[in-house]
Amino acid sequence: MSAPTTPRAAQGAMSHREIMEALSGLLLVLFVAMSSATIVSTALPKIIGSLNGSQTQYTWVVTATLLTATATTPIWGKLADLYSKKMLVQVAIVVFVLGSIVAGFSQTAGQLIAARAFQGIGMGGVQALVQVAIAAMIPPRERGRYNGYLGGVLALATVGGPLLGGVIVDTSWLGWRWCFFIGAPIAVIALVVLQRTLHLPVFRRDNVKIDYAGAALIAAGVSVLLIWVSFVGSSFDWMSWQTFAMVGAGLVLLALAVWVESRAAEPVVPLQIVRQRTTALAILASLAVGMAMFGGSVFLGQYFQIGRGYSPTEAGLLTIPLMAGVLVSSTISGRLITRTGRVKPYIVAGTIVLVAGFAMLSIMDHETPLWYIGAGMALVGVGVGMSMQNLVLAVQNTVALRDIGAASSTVAFFRSLGGTIGVSVLGAVLANRVTDSITSQLAAAGVPAGASGGGKTSSLNLAELPDTVQHIVRAAYGDATGHIFLISAAIAVVGVVASLLFKQITLRTTIDLAKAARATRETPDAATIPAEAVSK
Template sequence: MAGYTYMLASTIGLPIYGKLGDLFGRKVIFVFAIAVFLLGSVLCGLAQDMTQLIIYRALQGVGGGGLMIGAQAIIAELVSPRERGKYMGMIGAAFGLASISGPLLGGFITDAWDWRWVFYINVPLGAVALVVIISTLQVHKPESSRPRLDYAGTGLLAAVSAAIILITSWGGNTYAWNSPVILGLAALSLVALAGFIAVERRAAEPVMPLTLFRDRNFTLPTLIGITVGIAMFATISYLPTFLQMVNGASATASGLMMLPMTAGMLTATIGTGQLISHTGRYKIYILLGPVIITAGLVMLSRISAESAYAYTSAGMFVVGLGVGCLMQNLLVIVQNSVARKDMGTATSATNYFRQIGASFGIAMFGSVFIGRLDDQMGSLPPGGPMPAREAGISSLTPDLLASLPPQVQQAIVGAFAEALPPVFLLGVPVVLVGLILAFFIQEVPLSDEPGHAQAPAQVPVPETVAGAGRPGGAR
């Protein structure tokens, strides 16, 4: 539950931080986000019960939502789009490394010291960052002295985000997909979304300007980012389950075994970032990314209990390469196509929709996986645990598996080995949709001016496939 509150708070905060940075200045908002994150970290470490931990994790998430956005928007202020690729590549590499190695480091700290140090370790690192930013960072300040906040739009977007996160977190787990709770949340999200669109059309300073979606080089990378979120986070979430339940790896060992995916992401984000800065060409990598991810997902769909780890790691590496070709490079395209006054908003929107895609991907993969596992578990011999749908997948742990009779252990391992790998194929059509969308991206020359889009303010989204030939690919 504490993890849900962090994800909920940070997701809601993503678009809000972007707009606040545009209105009040990136430095002050970034400092605020770090300070709130550190305060939440300290309070989490001091928590005396689960209720306190849930509340403090939400506070930590309020700050956490502005960290990545702040860094990306500040780089956009300081570095031209032409040079931005290599810097964004480094940030993307750090993000990918943290996504996979974070749980591993957390497990190590918990085993070696105490769970509270998982939160305390943020404090010295964040304090150093605060000192450096406050003392050295100089960025552009907004011209408006009295910005007007979009309270109604912010509240409605928060309602939409909260409903989506709860649907994807609870659906198929805590509540059935057709339960009144899930259906009610779905209805709430639709009503709030309709209200949000109506409010944004009239707002003086909309938290997410709808005019941005008229620009194909904003809309298409954002949609492709959703497909990246689905493929990346679903793989990160469910592959460790296979490694633990089928290969017998511990939680810490399964984290280490995920490092090939990190290596692939590091290689591609840094490498393509450097190449984009050198050549000014980026569309080729947006086209290659979905193809590479598809190849990796197909490889992972073929793993079994007898598969060598070298094959599994190769599949992870390939998925990481594909994600690395896309993740930060999509943001470079977006930032090159919007005006300085919308830089933070566009940056945060891109990250926001990728996070929403991640939530849907985890829910989609998990629902199909549990259904397949339930079917496989139906043939277990007497003495095994309840079917997965009734007991919950969290009840099937390596420790529980070790306590069962050998014949039951073998049956459960076989059930997991049969149920999970084919689920990775669910990501293939999603990623291929991203590939189709990538053909319509216009390769606008990258500007040499920091914080400024050389591209036209709005490049219309194509209404027909025939329009794809006009903007074309790399020139």
């Protein structure tokens, strides 16, 4: 499965046809990963209900995947700078599919969380390596055009995934386990397509060491802090020895990680790249966008099913405005960026629209009209489509080809980290508000607290709860969801500030930074060469 060392891409620019053939495999890989994740998102309320899991476990089914994806993304990116990108993409998707199959056989919520954690290792590879491979084929100026295809696949996976997940869960002869199994045949097709179409140069360097210590310290530090967030306020108090121990340990581990990264010969998060203004601001914006997007949208399926009483299939249909916004905005902004060569205006506009969308959703409850919620979701989708991929593009434009893997994976790392923190923090906030609301409403109605699932039945397993309790639980989830979107809006404001501080960026028309510098010296107007001329 190793890539040839002297492909056409190494000799000159690839033609549009060659790029599209290679992209077909890469985008299919991305589709497998994204659709597998979105299929689960809609089915998760029923999955956790059938396994009698808790709201905390609901959150950790998502958090576990994001956490391991976050921890391994920098390693995948660094490996991509050293070894065959094609081989690494194929390994990543195999790991992801194996995790999916194991998850499908899970018998408890704990087993499902463990399987999803393994699955996240492959997801981290797919997310980082697809971006790296595209960057190795296409100059930044032209990449805006092809990012439209990337956004289209992303939207197709995120629109079709929830719908497919809902249909699978609602089909009695399939069941929720097929939400995990169904990706396997698509993955096999993706592997075959990649083997035939993806040909990238392989740069081999001797005596290179991967900074596993740094990656382990980062993962351990973040994990300890997220575990603390999940249980503080419910299992122990904010001001307690457990809080001081966990927060202190997490901060010490992260400080050690920074120390290790500053001294490592091949750090997984290169500090010299992170310190660059464009990269630092892109990281800050990605962190905020990731926290807001992942932290907010992951609970929409739960809101529609638990808070409003819709079936999984109906919940999938109701999320279409969000995904349509991503599709339309990513496609249009990608075309405009290729035409103008400027990326900052679209990132700024995207983050502002994202804040507006979350602000609209922050006032919703269990009786809010669906048209209003749909409008808010559409704005969130437009904001994500205009900002998320373009933040990676801005960073890729500032680094040489030899560092493209580390730079791309660093931005993806912090975006995933933001998503992990967002899901964990907002999930904990949601769980606490729901618990308090259910407890007070049960007491007011004169219903014993154990009737809400305090015994063997989860409060998410509504079918097993009395009608009176079902109404209380639905209202509690519906009313609490708006509060987490308010927090998402506040977090997304950080992304607006970071994007406004960007310098004006003109995307280069060459794949490598060194070539761009030579072209600029030889031809002063090289930066303004039309993209169409470059592609010919």
